[in-house]
Amino acid sequence: MGLIISAVVIGGGLLWMLYLSIKGQDVDRRIVYVFVGATVALAIIFRLEFGEVATPIVKSVFDKIENLPAGSKIVLSYDFDPAMAPEVNPMANAFIRHILEKKHRLYFMSLWATGQSLLSVSLNDVLKPEFPDAKYGVDYCNLGYKAGNEGVLNVVITNFRKMFPSDANGNSLDSLPMFKDVESLKDMDLLISVGGGKPGVKEWILFAGDPGKVAMAGGSAAVSAPLLYPYWPRQLIGLLGGTKGAAEYEAELIKTYPRFKDKSMPALRMMGPQTMAHVVIIAFIVIGNVAYFRSRKKGGQL
Amino acid sequence: MKQQIPLVLVFVFGVLLAIQYFVPSEPSQRFYEVALDGLTVIGIFAMVLGIWSQIHVGYNKIKRRAEDWQYSVVTLVSMFGMAFCGLSFMGGLNGPIFRQLYNNIFIPIQAAIFSLLAFYIASASYRAFRARSAVSTVLLVAALLLMLRVIPTGPLADPINQIGSWMLMVPNMAAKRAILIGVGLGSVATALKIVLGIERSYLGKD
Structure with a gap:
């Protein structure tokens, strides 16, 4: 029902704009803004959702985590700020769920100062309530933020303790059982960076994944994802690009572990409004060009 | 002197760090760590300079009642407010006040500004994206x-x-x-x- 109402409202509006454009009338930019706002609002109000299937680039990350033996060591780095968070935070949360569900050991860290606070939100909203049995220092630990960008990676690739003598809570790394057999990043089974800026996935590949010969996966804002494709599939085993990538991962997670169906899966929810917005933008491009060619035929300028 | 000292420093550290990258040994690694610590210290000095510059520009704007001076008031109050709430006796960066401000003001503001892009892209797609x-x-x-x-x-x-x-x-x-x-x-x-x-x-x- 929601989809029909949305289609009627949006379709009617687009036809009206097409009519105005063909007549040669300029559509005010404020009308365009209102139209986009209304489209997104309708998709949110009616909770429009579309099915997602994991593409190979996303599926390969999922399969890697799925096929690692229980107890494998995985680093998850929060390399983003609040502006990127709506797009990439769902990826980080999906990774946390999958990694802990598979009983792997999870090492959190951040190369962005803003990442530490966002990491705390994930710990409080996802990890602690959904995995109450996960023990700090045994199943997961938080190394926190360390200044130095890729320089941090350049050091921890040979020695963790030189850069992180203690975790984010001030505990010595030697006091954490999960650090007993960890000397450097080279001892990890998988490195995951979630971000979209610098330092981010690219720096992790260049300064940790490649020199340490450790499998590397990433999650990135959609705008940065095309920059990372050249590294896939050899230097980067897989990549989650934007909300779409996060939604695909969430869909795969629910398919494999139905218990997560009731949990908050924001990327799948966000794909509805994003899809509608994309449809409208595509329609705008088409309408704009129809008007342009029509005016050119008449010898006018637009 | 003012020109020569920085030039010498840049040359010495530039050459040493370039060599260090290709020397996988313990002393080379230690030198890199020391250089990295130095980088952090320089970054902190740059931050002090940035804060001072922000205060100076904002204060002058408010004093002269320049155009949009109200925004400078918001900037300075927010800057000092967040810094104060992050102090250890207020609970630090994981304290409830700092967390509330960060989660409920900073995160939504940044996300909202980023999301405005969708509206500009939509407008541009209609007006500018022509064959x-x-x-x-x-x-x-x-x-x-x-x-x-x-x-x-x-x-x-x-x-x-x-x-x-x-x-x-x-x-x-x-x-x-x-x-x-x-x-x-x-x-x-x-x-x-x-x-x-x-x-x-x-x-x-x-």
Whole structure:
């Protein structure tokens, strides 16, 4: 029902704009803004959702985590700020769920100062309530933020303790059982960076994944994802690009572990409004060009 | 002297760090760590300078009642407010007040500003994205196909996905690799010019 109402409202509006454009009338930019706002609002109000299937680039990350033996060591780095968070935070949360569900050991860290606070939100909203049995220092630990960008990676690739003598809570790394057999990043089974800026996935590949010969996966804002494709599939085993990538991962997670169906899966929810917005933008491009060619035929300028 | 000391420092550290990168030994690693600590200290000094500059500009704007001076009041109050709430006796960065401000003000503001892009893109797509020439038509078709790739298109989904993936993996990757190699070579050339003292614009005019 929601989809029909949305289609009627949006379709009617687009036809009206097409009519105005063909007549040669300029559509005010404020009308365009209102139209986009209304489209997104309708998709949110009616909770429009579309099915997602994991593409190979996303599926390969999922399969890697799925096929690692229980107890494998995985680093998850929060390399983003609040502006990127709506797009990439769902990826980080999906990774946390999958990694802990598979009983792997999870090492959190951040190369962005803003990442530490966002990491705390994930710990409080996802990890602690959904995995109450996960023990700090045994199943997961938080190394926190360390200044130095890729320089941090350049050091921890040979020695963790030189850069992180203690975790984010001030505990010595030697006091954490999960650090007993960890000397450097080279001892990890998988490195995951979630971000979209610098330092981010690219720096992790260049300064940790490649020199340490450790499998590397990433999650990135959609705008940065095309920059990372050249590294896939050899230097980067897989990549989650934007909300779409996060939604695909969430869909795969629910398919494999139905218990997560009731949990908050924001990327799948966000794909509805994003899809509608994309449809409208595509329609705008088409309408704009129809008007342009029509005016050119008449010898006018637009 | 004012010119020569920075030039010598840049040359010495530039050459040493370049050598260090290719020497995988314990002393070389230790030298790198010391240099990295120095970088952090310099960063902190730069931050102090940045804070002072922000206060100075904001204060003068408020004092002169310059245009939009109210924004400077908001900036300065927010800056000092957040810094105060992050102090240890207020609970530190994990304290409830700092967390509330961060989660409920900072995060939504940044996300909202970023999301405004959607409106500008929509407006631009209607007004500016026109097939005016062969090149712009190629760009337009590529953009349409990549956007169609992220929306449900029913039976067309598979071919559109394949075309979109090909565009990302072949022409996009070729162009990106070329850019990456170009940027890499350009960075090396610029770094060499700075280390050798040919490029001196970072020293300022004085």
